[in-house]
Amino acid sequence: MSAQITITVAGDERSVDQGTTAADLFEGDRAVLVARVNGELRDLAHELAQGDVVEPVTAQEQDGLDVLRHSTAHVLAQAVQQINPDAKLGIGPPIRDGFYYDFDVAEPFTPEDLKALDKAMQRIINEGQTFVRREVSDDDALVELEHEPYKCELIGLKGGASDDAAEGASVEVGGAQLTIYDNVRRDGTRAWGDLCRGPHVPTTKVIGNAYKIMRSAAAYWRGSEKNPQLQRVYGTAWPSKDELKAYLDRLAEAEKRDHRKLGRELDLYSFPDEIGSGLPVFHPKGGVIKREMEDYVRQRHIEEGFEYVGTPHIAKEGLFHTSGHLPYYGEGMYPPFDVDGMDYRLKAMNCPMHNLIYRSKQRSYRELPLRLFEFGHVYRHEKSGVIHGLTRVRGFAQDDSHSYVTKEQAPDEIRHLLDFILGLLRDFGLDDFYLELSTRDEGGDKSSKFIGSDEDWAEATSVLESVCRETGLELVPDPGGAAYYGPKVSVQARDAIGRTWQMSTIQYDFNQPSADRFALEYQAADGSRQQPVMIHSAKFGSIERFIGVLVEHYAGAFPVWLSPVQVLGVPVAEEYNDYLWDVLQQMRAKGIRVELDDSDDRFPKKIRNASKAKVPFTLIAGEEDRSNNAVSFRYRDGSQENGLPIETAIERILAAIEAKDQVTSAPSLTNPGPDAAPAGTI
Ligand SMILES: [Zn+2]
Ligand SMILES: [Zn+2]
Numbered sequence: 001m002s003a004q005i006t007i008t009v010a011g012d013e014r015s016v017d018q019g020t021t022a023a024d025l026f027e028g029d030r031a032v033l034v035a036r037v038n039g040e041l042r043d044l045a046h047e048l049a050q051g052d053v054v055e056p057v058t059a060q061e062q063d064g065l066d067v068l069r070h071s072t073a074h075v076l077a078q079a080v081q082q083i084n085p086d087a088k089l090g091i092g093p094p095i096r097d098g099f100y101y102d103f104d105v106a107e108p109f110t111p112e113d114l115k116a117l118d119k120a121m122q123r124i125i126n127e128g129q130t131f132v133r134r135e136v137s138d139d140d141a142l143v144e145l146e147h148e149p150y151k152c153e154l155i156g157l158k159g160g161a162s163d164d165a166a167e168g169a170s171v172e173v174g175g176a177q178l179t180i181y182d183n184v185r186r187d188g189t190r191a192w193g194d195l196c197r198g199p200h201v202p203t204t205k206v207i208g209n210a211y212k213i214m215r216s217a218a219a220y221w222r223g224s225e226k227n228p229q230l231q232r233v234y235g236t237a238w239p240s241k242d243e244l245k246a247y248l249d250r251l252a253e254a255e256k257r258d259h260r261k262l263g264r265e266l267d268l269y270s271f272p273d274e275i276g277s278g279l280p281v282f283h284p285k286g287g288v289i290k291r292e293m294e295d296y297v298r299q300r301h302i303e304e305g306f307e308y309v310g311t312p313h314i315a316k317e318g319l320f321h322t323s324g325h326l327p328y329y330g331e332g333m334y335p336p337f338d339v340d341g342m343d344y345r346l347k348a349m350n351c352p353m354h355n356l357i358y359r360s361k362q363r364s365y366r367e368l369p370l371r372l373f374e375f376g377h378v379y380r381h382e383k384s385g386v387i388h389g390l391t392r393v394r395g396f397a398q399d400d401s402h403s404y405v406t407k408e409q410a411p412d413e414i415r416h417l418l419d420f421i422l423g424l425l426r427d428f429g430l431d432d433f434y435l436e437l438s439t440r441d442e443g444g445d446k447s448s449k450f451i452g453s454d455e456d457w458a459e460a461t462s463v464l465e466s467v468c469r470e471t472g473l474e475l476v477p478d479p480g481g482a483a484y485y486g487p488k489v490s491v492q493a494r495d496a497i498g499r500t501w502q503m504s505t506i507q508y509d510f511n512q513p514s515a516d517r518f519a520l521e522y523q524a525a526d527g528s529r530q531q532p533v534m535i536h537s538a539k540f541g542s543i544e545r546f547i548g549v550l551v552e553h554y555a556g557a558f559p560v561w562l563s564p565v566q567v568l569g570v571p572v573a574e575e576y577n578d579y580l581w582d583v584l585q586q587m588r589a590k591g592i593r594v595e596l597d598d599s600d601d602r603f604p605k606k607i608r609n610a611s612k613a614k615v616p617f618t619l620i621a622g623e624e625d626r627s628n629n630a631v632s633f634r635y636r637d638g639s640q641e642n643g644l645p646i647e648t649a650i651e652r653i654l655a656a657i658e659a660k661d662q663v664t665s666a667p668s669l670t671n672p673g674p675d676a677a678p679a680g681t682i
Helices: 062-083 111-126 138-144 149-157 241-257 259-265 284-303 317-323 351-359 407-427 454-471 543-553 574-589 603-613 623-627 646-658
Strands: 004-009 012-017 032-037 040-042 053-058 098-104 130-136 178-184 190-195 211-220 229-237 314-316 337-339 342-346 370-379 395-405 433-439 475-479 488-494 500-509 533-538 567-571 594-596 617-621 630-634 640-645
Touching: 032 062, 053 062, 062 098, 062 111, 062 178, 062 190, 062 211, 062 229, 111 211, 130 138, 138 149, 138 178, 149 190, 211 241, 229 241, 241 259, 241 543, 259 543, 284 370, 284 395, 284 407, 284 543, 314 317, 317 342, 317 351, 351 370, 351 395, 351 533, 395 407, 395 543, 407 454, 407 488, 407 500, 407 533, 433 454, 454 475, 454 488, 454 500, 500 543, 567 574, 567 603, 574 594, 574 617, 574 623, 574 646, 603 617, 617 623, 623 630, 623 640, 630 646, 640 646
Parallel strands: 004 053, 433 475, 567 594, 567 617
Antiparallel strands: 004 012, 032 040, 032 053, 098 229, 130 178, 178 190, 211 229, 314 342, 337 342, 370 395, 395 533, 433 488, 488 500, 500 533, 617 630, 630 640
8 A cells, every 4th residue: 555645635634645646636627727735836747745735726716717828828839839930939928818928930920820820729729738847957948948049038037036037927937946848749749848837737628719819919028129029929718618709709899899999980089199199189079078077077076065276287396205206106207307497397196286275374173174176187107008098198187186184084074085986976877886995015015115104004094994894885905005105995987898997096195294294284173283184086087087988888879968969960851951950059059069960971871970970869850840840869779759849859858968868769669658659750
């Protein structure tokens, strides 16, 4: 009888033969891809030792999914070198929703190349190649991989600052012991191999047909433009074909809603290269949405007790040292520029200036809470690689407020802000939320990234947390995500297709008001001088980003109050132009945004254009309408309501604007009334 060892498997203690592998434990369960042994991910072929604690890992958890995707990246690399033996390997880590692999090839991949790769990958997968781990010394690895200059470079970097190696490179050389993973065919022959830390799925069979090559793009080796340019191939892999299909459907839906594409089609905004990356301009139609949004948000702030203020775009650099944004937020700010021998900065935040408004006179407890609000234009030095349409820009207007309160008032003020924010988001049609609480990283290096005493942090965090709990919304912890000056709550909203967007933030700040920063004070009831707490809050984060989110949420079909054009007149024939123009003028007089399509296009073409423009009310007029002093409505879904008296039509539109309604179909379809039968104008 062979020697026995005791191990713990999924919580149960067990005695097994020495030499037992994780694969032996989970034999028969094909969903198990790797094992977690004493907290570390291992190949199923890993031999277990006395006292090991072992758990099965499937693709249902992120770690398992990452292994599946990274293993698929190996298959891709093998396919690339099969087709092009001269291709040199970079790195191939898993990423969100998939993986990539970088290659040094003479020519970028064409769409035909990618198709051929997809086929070659399927052949490799069907061969059922096993992933076999082999330990190698650094010297042996350098000899074996002498034709792979990038891999050799990684071997040289091993043990150095792994952060500097390359994003994702820890996948290859993260461990102390170098390993090569060989892909071995069923007949025992070696098909291919790659320097890799592992682990991997046991065999390529596991990948099945639930993978897809997505696209390729240029990428610099180790992210630096000083290095050679490689070609990055992106792919995705899922536990099943159904999940792959669902993912591709989601992508297609997201693409249809892409706010950059819709912004162009609907003539809302653009990103002129002449101005610079991440600096959008709003066209008249986008300007309408922006103005409606700002007007409403300004009005709601005033109703909620905020005072509207204004501050400049630039300030002396010293101001940002006082606030602590320099050096803590220095990377996010544009470099200083000289004005009359003095260093100035573009502002990246409004708080320092609001603090100066607070400090402009003596404050009494009777004035608190004091709430200052503005659309503050800020500039942030986002890296060019992360800039994306309106959702990640370099210049934007924050709907920014700062509430100055006594410590005792802080919980009520946070409650007030949260209620206000959730109400505002609902007014804009977002109603599915959860909250995220970002705190100081208790394990990490607190002193270099966060300022303030432990007691202050603990108090601020507990105030935020208890108010969040009261909302009954799901609360997700985000350790380490706090601002340098205090913890924050963010509201995460799910859009119409289930994607999550971080919208509003509320931050509790005991630092900026302190004596060594802005030294803010108020006179308390007992005559003593006290320090207020400031609570930063942005409701949408930025107006620009929020518009981008709304364009995607509504797929460009806005509720009536936000629609750039609320009513588009389409005459059945040219002779009805004047009649329709007259009706539209009556509507315009009531504040309704109208347009008339008096182009030479034929009627069906005009209807198609109206549909593309996603206007909520298309107003049609023909002979019957004109003779009855009536109009007909055509809605976004193609349904129609005919022969409405002009007065009724105007009331209908005004009611929809007032109620912030979304209008897509004729009311008679959902609620057939006695006069629902259409009169048949056209
Ligand atoms: Zn690998
Ligand atoms: Zn602030």
